[in-house]
Amino acid sequence: MTAFDSLFPDETTPSLLGRALRHLTPSYRPAPLVLARGQGCEVFDRDGTRYLDMVGGIAVNSLGHAHPRLVAAIAAQAAQLIHVSNLYLNEPSIALADKLSALTGFDRCFFGNSGAEANEAALKVARRYQTVVRGAPNKIGILSFDNSFHGRTVGALSVTGQPKYHQGFEPLLPGPHFVPFGDLAAVDQALGAAAATSTPIGTIIVEPIQCEGGINMPPPGFLEGLRERADAHDLVLIFDEVQTGVGRTGRWFCFEHHGLRPDVLTTAKGIAGGVPLGVMMTTDRIAEALQPGTHASTFGANPLATRAALEVLRVIEDDGLLVQAHAHGEHLHAALRALAARHPDKVTDVRGRGLIQGLDLASADLATRIVDGARAHGLLLNAVHGTTLRFVPPLIVSIAELDAAVAIVGTLLDLS
Ligand SMILES: Cc1ncc(COP(=O)(O)O)c(C=O)c1O
Numbered sequence: 001m002t003a004f005d006s007l008f009p010d011e012t013t014p015s016l017l018g019r020a021l022r023h024l025t026p027s028y029r030p031a032p033l034v035l036a037r038g039q040g041c042e043v044f045d046r047d048g049t050r051y052l053d054m055v056g057g058i059a060v061n062s063l064g065h066a067h068p069r070l071v072a073a074i075a076a077q078a079a080q081l082i083h084v085s086n087l088y089l090n091e092p093s094i095a096l097a098d099k100l101s102a103l104t105g106f107d108r109c110f111f112g113n114s115g116a117e118a119n120e121a122a123l124k125v126a127r128r129y130q131t132v133v134r135g136a137p138n139k140i141g142i143l144s145f146d147n148s149f150h151g152r153t154v155g156a157l158s159v160t161g162q163p164k165y166h167q168g169f170e171p172l173l174p175g176p177h178f179v180p181f182g183d184l185a186a187v188d189q190a191l192g193a194a195a196a197t198s199t200p201i202g203t204i205i206v207e208p209i210q211c212e213g214g215i216n217m218p219p220p221g222f223l224e225g226l227r228e229r230a231d232a233h234d235l236v237l238i239f240d241e242v243q244t245g246v247g248r249t250g251r252w253f254c255f256e257h258h259g260l261r262p263d264v265l266t267t268a269k270g271i272a273g274g275v276p277l278g279v280m281m282t283t284d285r286i287a288e289a290l291q292p293g294t295h296a297s298t299f300g301a302n303p304l305a306t307r308a309a310l311e312v313l314r315v316i317e318d319d320g321l322l323v324q325a326h327a328h329g330e331h332l333h334a335a336l337r338a339l340a341a342r343h344p345d346k347v348t349d350v351r352g353r354g355l356i357q358g359l360d361l362a363s364a365d366l367a368t369r370i371v372d373g374a375r376a377h378g379l380l381l382n383a384v385h386g387t388t389l390r391f392v393p394p395l396i397v398s399i400a401e402l403d404a405a406v407a408i409v410g411t412l413l414d415l416s
Contacts, residue, residue: 038065116151
């Protein structure tokens with residue numbers, strides 16, 4: 001393992017935390033750790049303390065930390081060409097677009113730098129498709145869902161169904177209608193009500209599993225029902241797979257579990273193993289709306305990020321990580337269910353698919369105590385939506401590592 005080469009060799013960690021608090025915006029509430037290096041599913045802080053990582057950079061480090069093939073691919077690409085702009089082509093972005101098309105069946109890719117940016121591209125292409133391809137410029141309504149999360153840019157935030165994130169930023173974009181996740185009757189009601197106005201709904205955006213909203217699974221038939229309604233009313237159906245994509249649920253993308261295909265697919269997080277990259281994929285017909293000059297991103301499609309993503313996809317294929325994510329996810333789910341059975345008063349539910357699993361606890365206070373206690377026991381975990389402990393380890397995680405993580409949570413539940 002590479003030794004840690006500190007930028008602050010003479011400074012203590014508390015002093016470094018003080019520096020961070022002084023100079024970074026107060027928009028995050030980081031744990032009091034400064035992480036320095038990682039290997040596989042373990043990370044180490046600058047003082048050498050080891051942590052088992054069930055956060056994986058929030059479902060980003062799909063190959064874990066310092067995966068030799070990803071490190072080699074990034075280093076080789078950095079030595080060759082990091083950035084050229086979209087005024088010119090580069091080989092890694094062409095190879096990645098080719099590969100993603102082969103894996104998903106989508107014709108076209110737009111590359112940006114984050115999940116929010118992928119969703120911005122999706123919302124823009126949907127709007128422009130309705131306007132310039134379908135000749136329906138008034139179809140500006142967007143159907144989204146309570147408890148959804150699509151990112152922090154103004155467009156993505158506007159379709160995020162969690163009012164706490166909107167506070168202080170209103171007015172946001174006009175157009176979104178929010179209905180309960182899983183409720184097709186409410187979908188029909190919203191579509192009907194908007195159809196009677198001057199701005200009908202033209203787009204639906206949905207996460208096939210709500211992630212930040214608490215690892216909420218769609219009820220059977222719900223996503224299929226959205227597909228039917230999108231077909232019936234000529235709506236653009238966007239699946240936000242920023243968190244569920246790239247093998248996390250045991251398939252390349254979660255939509256594959258449902259025997260359907262959205263019109264637009266977004267992904268980011270795990271695709272380049274930690275190098276920033278967001279992707280919006282769509283069909284030839286919808287992509288036609290994006291003629292030259294209609295959308296762009298300076299860093300998008302840069303050879304460093306796209307080469308990293310290509311290597312992540314190749315390793316997932318070569319090492320059978322889709323099958324493994326499914327099998328290890330089943331094991332984790334069963335282990336969490338056993339914990340729930342042991343603590344019926346403290347654990348209220350277990351939800352998830354593959355290597356995205358949530359353990360729902362009886363209170364937000366308990367969730368905070370478990371997250372803090374886990375850290376003290378050398379385990380990184382976080383809670384979403386207040387009460388749900390989220391497990392999104394690297395796809396390379398072993399059964400022994402999952403068992404070790406569940407054992408620590410079990411001990412903490414016994415003690416609390
Ligand atoms: C489903 C989903 N969409 C979008 C985003 C936003 O991604 P980013 O933070 O890369 O902009 C997230 C981030 O958590 C997410 O989970």
